[in-house]
Amino acid sequence: MAVDCLTDKKVLIKGNYAIANAAVLAGCQCYFGYPITPQSEIGEFMSGKMQELGRAYVSAESELAAINMTIGACATGVKAMSSSSSCAVSLMQEALSYATSDQLPVVLVSVMRGGPGLGNIYPSQGDYFQATKGGGNGDYKLIVLAPSTVQECVDLTYKAFYLAQKYRNPTVLLADGLLGQMMEPVTFKPYPYPEIDNSDWALDGAKERDGRIIRSYAPLADNQCVFLERLYNKYKLIEENETEWEEKDTQGADIVLVSFGSTSRNVKTAAKILRLKGIKAGILRPVTLFPFPSKRLQELSNTVKKFVVVEVNMGQMVYDVKLAVNGKVPVELVHKPVGAPPSPEEIAKRIEELL
Secondary structure, eight states, X not given: OXXXXXXXXXXXXXXXXXXXXXXXXXXXXXXXXXXXXXXXXXXXXXXXXXXXXXXXXXXXXXXXXXXXXXXXXXXXXXXXXXXXXXXXXXXXXXXXXXXXXXTOOOEEEEEEOBOSTTOBSSOOOTTHHHHHTOSSSSSOOOEEEOOXXXXXXXXXXXXXXXXXXXXXXOEEEEEEHHHHHOEEEEEEXXXXXXXXXXXXXXXXXXXXXXOOOOOOOOOSHHHHHHHHHHHHHHHHHHHXXXXXXXXXXXXXXXXXXXXXXXXXXXXXXXXXXXXXXXXXXXXXXXXXXXXXXHHHHHHHTTTOXXXXXXXXXXXXXXXXXXXXXXXXXXEEEEEOSSSSXXXXXXXXXHHHHHO
């Protein structure tokens, strides 16, 4: 489904189509992909719309080809994107490491499915580690944004392009099969961020300037050390300026429920159920998984009695919460391995059992 004009009226649209349309509105000039459920509608949308607009679309021969084509396009300074899912994103890890070292503004949409291995097409949050810790070699970080609604799929797609360009760092929009397939009313507003000048590094042809080289190879260890220090200073800057989370009812709370993505929708309702039963429950939802809101969690650990992390995996984000809390108060896990998130009633019941 294409949205051909900007309007303040809400449009009922599937999450994958919303992401694709937002990418077009954000100024994506090149899309390279390879079909895999549950994100195939992104490529389907792009196959028509990008050609209609005279922009580049390639259905690559593999995920490896798709991500490396994206790297090549980004090296010229244009906005470029790829999309995939879980086991296919695994094939992209080496390229993401290279893109980080080359400091290229790659945007990757990862719509998670069940795993490990081929797994199944059911929703999952099992790629939290993959996105936030990385499967490529060396010391690097990806900026990771986690929407919880279809409207946020639009808003955070815009932001993914902006942050990737602003910091010259690969940025991942980490959704899941539930968000990719559900339909909700959204508003498509104009791209809200300033365009970033990349004329000082892009490989746009050395006609009136000296030649440039973008490469990750560093033959001298001392030079690599200097580069990594600069890279991690950039990550520190990202943490200081771009950490984002949603927080509600944490003042005076005894427990804080921590969740991300579509699971947080049920967690919000579960918190309401608990408060009706006299349990002082607040919520904190990381919007950026990197940078992670560790500082805020650390602050809350001075006042709350317990954190409960709710995830659709075997427990991944819970480790980052434990690191942030640093043993001050207990951190418990309520989880489901794969599929739709636990119902609000089930979450509330399991939390009551923990208490």
